[in-house]
Amino acid sequence: xxxxxxKEIIVKRIAKVFKTxxxxxxxxxxxxxxxNYLPKDVTIILQSENGxxxxxxxxxxxxxxxxxxxxxxxxxxxxxxGCFFDSATSFGIIRGGHVDYTVLGVLEVDQDGNLxxxxxxxxxxxxxxxxxxxxxGARVVIAATLHFEPTGxxxxxxxxxxxxxxxxxxxxxxxxLGVFEVRGGRFHLVExxxxxxxxxxxxxxxxxxxxxxxxxIVKID
Amino acid sequence: xxxxxxxxxxxxxxxxxxxxxxxxxxxLACGSPHTIIHALKDLGTKNLTLVCNDTAGHDFxxxxxxxxxxxxxTKQFKKMIVSHIGLNQETQxxxxxxxTVVDLVPQGTLAERIRxxxxxxxxxxxxxxxxxxxxAGKQVIVVEDRPFLLELPLHGDVAIIKAKKxxxxxxxxxxxxxxxxxxxxxxxxxxVIAEVEEIVEIGEIDPNTVHxxxxxxxxxxxxxRLEW
Numbered sequence: 372x373x374x375x376x377x378k379e380i381i382v383k384r385i386a387k388v389f390k391t392x393x394x395x396x397x398x399x400x401x402x403x404x405x406x407n408y409l410p411k412d413v414t415i416i417l418q419s420e421n422g423x424x425x426x427x428x429x430x431x432x433x434x435x436x437x438x439x440x441x442x443x444x445x446x447x448x449x450x451x452x453g454c455f456f457d458s459a460t461s462f463g464i465i466r467g468g469h470v471d472y473t474v475l476g477v478l479e480v481d482q483d484g485n486l487x488x489x490x491x492x493x494x495x496x497x498x499x500x501x502x503x504x505x506x507x508g509a510r511v512v513i514a515a516t517l518h519f520e521p522t523g524x525x526x527x528x529x530x531x532x533x534x535x536x537x538x539x540x541x542x543x544x545x546x547x548l549g550v551f552e553v554r555g556g557r558f559h560l561v562e563x564x565x566x567x568x569x570x571x572x573x574x575x576x577x578x579x580x581x582x583x584x585x586x587x588i589v590k591i592d
Numbered sequence: 593x594x595x596x597x598x599x600x601x602x603x604x605x606x607x608x609x610x611x612x613x614x615x616x617x618x619x620l621a622c623g624s625p626h627t628i629i630h631a632l633k634d635l636g637t638k639n640l641t642l643v644c645n646d647t648a649g650h651d652f653x654x655x656x657x658x659x660x661x662x663x664x665x666t667k668q669f670k671k672m673i674v675s676h677i678g679l680n681q682e683t684q685x686x687x688x689x690x691x692t693v694v695d696l697v698p699q700g701t702l703a704e705r706i707r708x709x710x711x712x713x714x715x716x717x718x719x720x721x722x723x724x725x726x727x728a729g730k731q732v733i734v735v736e737d738r739p740f741l742l743e744l745p746l747h748g749d750v751a752i753i754k755a756k757k758x759x760x761x762x763x764x765x766x767x768x769x770x771x772x773x774x775x776x777x778x779x780x781x782x783x784v785i786a787e788v789e790e791i792v793e794i795g796e797i798d799p800n801t802v803h804x805x806x807x808x809x810x811x812x813x814x815x816x817r818l819e820w
Contacts, residue, residue: 419769420699421619421620421622421769421772422619422769422771422772423768423769436768437622437770437818437819437820438622438623438756438767438768438769438770439768439769439770440619440620440622440769441769442619442620443620444619444620444621444622444649444679449768455766455768455769455771456771457703457771457772457773457774457775457776457803458619458645458699458700458702458703458772458773458776459703459704459706459707459776461700461703462699462700462703462704465700466700466718466719466720489696493688495684496677496684496687496688496694496696497676497677497678498646498674498675498676498677498678498696499675499676499696499698499699499726500646500675500676500678500699501675501698501699501700502698503698503699503700503701503720503721503724503726504698504699504700504701504720507719507720507721507722508700508719508720534724534725535723535724535725536724537723537724538722538723538724539723
């Protein structure tokens with residue numbers, strides 16, 4: 372079967388992870404889109420590291436407020452009951468374990484739970500921003516990524532080669548092929564997305580993966 | 593209460609001297625003191641060390657520059673201590689060519705280092721950065737079997753910050769996510785200049801709503817430029 376990159380399936384699946392009342396920080400880029408797919412009956416509280424609890428959707432065109440942005444500087448709104456705070460309080464919330472989930476993008480993620488996403492030495496060096504604090508402090512760290520690099524290699528590795536953002540902090544990886552838990556120095560495939568099969572994924576991923584006994588084949592829609 | 597001098601942006605820029613460590617409030621240009629930034633650009637003071645969350649924006653394709661990115665463009669910094677430079681291609685160019693030193697600090701650590709400087713602490717222990725390049729050269733201290741990095745306070749010679757409103761005493765109120773690093777920097781520099789959109793009489797701000805107490809602020813500047 373042919374592989375077609377599918378970012379939407381990643382954010383749709385992650386949107387099903389959370390329970391009402393949980394505090395979630397969504398990274399800039401792909402993770403931000405998770406907010407668009409949350410189930411109607413689930414209400415989570417979005418934390419934004421630039422100093423807001425209760426991050427709301429983008430405003431209507433023309434009603435942007437230059438003092439109200441997300442951590443990527445895009446205009447946003449604040450939900451009723453939300454609040455603002457300074458950066459020390461924001462990272463106190465993050466490091467202090469008051470954020471349940473952080474969802475981050477990936478350059479490389481390995482089977483020990485290491486994550487690299489802030490630096491390709493000599494080339495692209497965006498900086499870590501809040502990602503190191505988020506991966507250290509959040510209760511559950513979810514890495515969100517297309518399974519394959521543009522060159523065809525898997526982003527899931529035995530060992531990261533780039534400078535680490537997080538050492539042994541990743542709990543779960545969601546790609547456009549499936550859901551993987553990170554435990555005991557291995558990936559555990561717990562969900563495989565149709566039309567792919569566990570065998571197909573194992574053949575093309577250069578990492579140690581155990582197919583969980585209760586691994587489900589699911590259709591994400 | 594004693595009223596603080598209200599000065600022009602040009603006068604404010606003139607208080608920043610060559611070689612100073614300059615703290616600039618704002619997060620990707622949101623909540624930055626844009627009027628003072630542009631006055632400093634016009635004055636052209638060089639060899640500054642920047643302390644800021646990021647270096648805002650500079651996109652080579654569109655040519656769009658925002659916030660403190662204007663001072664990067666004019667090469668007024670010899671060093672930048674920031675958490676993120678991903679939206680500023682000129683910062684990345686200067687770093688990769690070796691023209692400017694860029695010290696990348698995790699955002700929470702940067703905030704807390706500034707807070708530590710302003711609140712009389714000798715440093716703090718954070719788990720952030722353990723097992724990464726951030727650990728290099730730092731003391732690791734184990735507390736109850738968990739390793740932490742000793743991070744040191746970060747002082748500024750001058751802080752230029754931005755608030756929504758001040759009274760003439762210098763009590764400040766921020767707005768929305770424009771708060772970010774501003775209240776921390778207000779505590780951590782020898783000289784603090786607050787750019788504000790509105791200046792009201794002493795007594796007109798409810799003491800319950802003041803974010804930054806007046807004693808931290810030395811000078812006030814009225815905003816003339818709000819665009820990033």
